[in-house]
Amino acid sequence: xxxxxxxxxxxxxxxxxxxxxxxxxxxxxxxxxxxxxxxxxxxxxxxxxxxxxxxxxxxxxxxxxxxxxxxxxxxxxxxxxxxxxxxxxxxxxxxxxxxxxxxxxxxxxxxxxxxxxxxxxxxxxxxxxxxxxxxxxxxxxxxxxxxxxxxxxxxxxxxxxxxxxxxxxxxxxxxxxxxxxxxxxxxxxxxxxxxxxxxxxxxxxxxxxxxxxxxxxxxxxxxxxxxxxxxxxxxxxxxxxxxxxxxxxxxxxxxxxxxxxxxxxxxxxxxxxxxxxxxxxxxxxxxxxxxxxxxxxxxxxxxxxxxxxxxxxxxxxxxxxxxxxxxxxxxxxxxxxxxxxxxxxxxxxxxxxxxxxxxxxxxxxxxxxxxxxxxxxxxxxxxxxxxxxxxxxxxxxxxxxxxxxxxxxxx
Numbered sequence: 166x167x168x169x170x171x172x173x174x175x176x177x178x179x180x181x182x183x184x185x186x187x188x189x190x191x192x193x194x195x196x197x198x199x200x201x202x203x204x205x206x207x208x209x210x211x212x213x214x215x216x217x218x219x220x221x222x223x224x225x226x227x228x229x230x231x232x233x234x235x236x237x238x239x240x241x242x243x244x245x246x247x248x249x250x251x252x253x254x255x256x257x258x259x260x261x262x263x264x265x266x267x268x269x270x271x272x273x274x275x276x277x278x279x280x281x282x283x284x285x286x287x288x289x290x291x292x293x294x295x296x297x298x299x300x301x302x303x304x305x306x307x308x309x310x311x312x313x314x315x316x317x318x319x320x321x322x323x324x325x326x327x328x329x330x331x332x333x334x335x336x337x338x339x340x341x342x343x344x345x346x347x348x349x350x351x352x353x354x355x356x357x358x359x360x361x362x363x364x365x366x367x368x369x370x371x372x373x374x375x376x377x378x379x380x381x382x383x384x385x386x387x388x389x390x391x392x393x394x395x396x397x398x399x400x401x402x403x404x405x406x407x408x409x410x411x412x413x414x415x416x417x418x419x420x421x422x423x424x425x426x427x428x429x430x431x432x433x434x435x436x437x438x439x440x441x442x443x444x445x446x447x448x449x450x451x452x453x454x455x456x457x458x459x460x461x462x463x464x465x466x467x468x469x470x471x472x473x474x475x476x477x478x479x480x481x482x483x484x485x486x487x488x489x490x491x492x493x494x495x496x497x498x499x500x501x502x503x504x505x506x507x508x509x510x511x512x513x514x515x516x517x518x519x520x521x522x523x524x525x526x527x528x529x530x531x532x533x534x535x536x537x538x539x540x541x542x543x544x545x546x547x548x549x550x551x552x553x554x555x556x557x558x559x560x561x562x563x564x565x566x567x568x569x570x571x572x573x574x575x576x
Contacts, residue, residue, distance in 0.1 A: 185308045187193055191256075193269070195520070196516055196517055197517045198310065201490055203316050205341060208307065209336065211326075211336075212284075212294065213322060216350060217374035218285060218287050219284070222279060226278050227278075228276060229275050232300055232302040241271075243302060244267070247265065247298050248266070249295065251293070253290060254292070256522070256525045261285075267284060290315060292314075296308070321420060323350055323351055325347070325348040327347070328346070330347060338423040342404045343404055345404070347420065348399050351397070351398075354395065356395070357393055357395055357413060358413070359390070359391040359412065359422075361407065361410070362409055362411075362412070363410075367493040372555055385574065389407070401521040406424075408425060409423075430489055430522060432489055435462075438459065439454055464479045467481050470574075484511070490515075491507035491511055494506070506555055512537075526544075526545075527541070527543075542557070542558045544558060
């Protein structure tokens with residue numbers, strides 16, 4: 166893919182290496198993944214398998230978000246570094262490949278930087294890619310974790326969602342009537358079927374101390390089928406009008422693309438604003454809100470809660486900011502704000518400590534090890550259609566911290 170670095174680029178250093186050093190992913194605190202202030206704004210990644218041994222890491226970000234440095238008497242410049250490490254999963258934590266790139270740009274320009282790195286990863290395993298992006302002038306680094314499945318052929322990283330001009334979209338959802346293509350490394354038939362299923366969140370998650378059936382054995386609700394034509398491993402342009410999950414394979418982690426509500430991940434309508442109040446309203450309040458027009462319901466709720474329009478506006482921005490963040494971070498089987506992790510994130514805020522391994526993702530609020538801290542445990546499970554999502558282990562001991570957190574919103 167052609168880089169958009171300007172002609173004034175002073176140098177690009179690319180270094181790749183392999184080793185078998187043991188990693189420590191399972192003991193690292195990844196709380197920064199869920200804190201918007203600790204992420205480089207509008208930086209996005211995606212991965213694609215070129216063949217059995219080489220994969221490509223695509224990245225994109227707005228150039229103007231880099232800090233500009235201008236020494237006296239010299240030209241202004243921006244500098245960034247991107248490096249990656251590929252690990253053999255959480256359990257062994259073996260580092261199997263790494264690489265880095267440094268770019269110094271002496272010409273000021275705006276727009277999006279689109280570029281990619283080649284990574285070595287052989288078929289037969291599923292990997293984790295840790296990517297670090299550093300704005301060198303600002304002395305700030307930002308970390309992201311990306312799954313790179315290569316256990317068998319036909320998994321998600323064997324497909325790449327692009328716009329109609331074959332540029333990677335860097336996301337797995339599209340908007341209404343948006344024209345897109347799919348690139349694949351797998352020889353495709355002339356026609357491929359995208360099977361549409363309903364989202365798996367029929368309603369917002371229930372409180373963390375209430376128990377409900379796991380529901381992991383439920384069959385996905387099939388809706389329809391969309392045919393897309395392929396030629397030379399690239400699909401014809403197509404669009405998806407109806408909301409839902411579209412997949413090539415319900416049995417495994419194959420290609421999947423999502424059609425959420427219009428405006429996603431933003432809270433773009435009063436209907437979504439009203440629905441997402443479920444976590445901090447009483448049952449009676451919520452039933453009354455559903456009887457009112459959406460905007461009137463939202464206005465009434467926040468003004469009654471805060472007493473003044475000014476305080477209502479402040480709380481409204483804070484609350485729906487978390488709803489949007491939950492959509493960005495946790496939209497796997499449906500809208501992120503409706504998921505278990507989304508619920509905890511909205512009510513409690515970003516966790517202070519996040520540990521993750523193959524069996525659990527653990528969130529801690531408060532000082533680790535303190536009797537006053539609260540820990541939530543989310544276990545991965547195979548949802549339908551063929552998606553690994555996270556479910557909270559619900560405990561009665563969460564009742565008091567949950568009620569206290571909700572009370573803080575209602576002051």
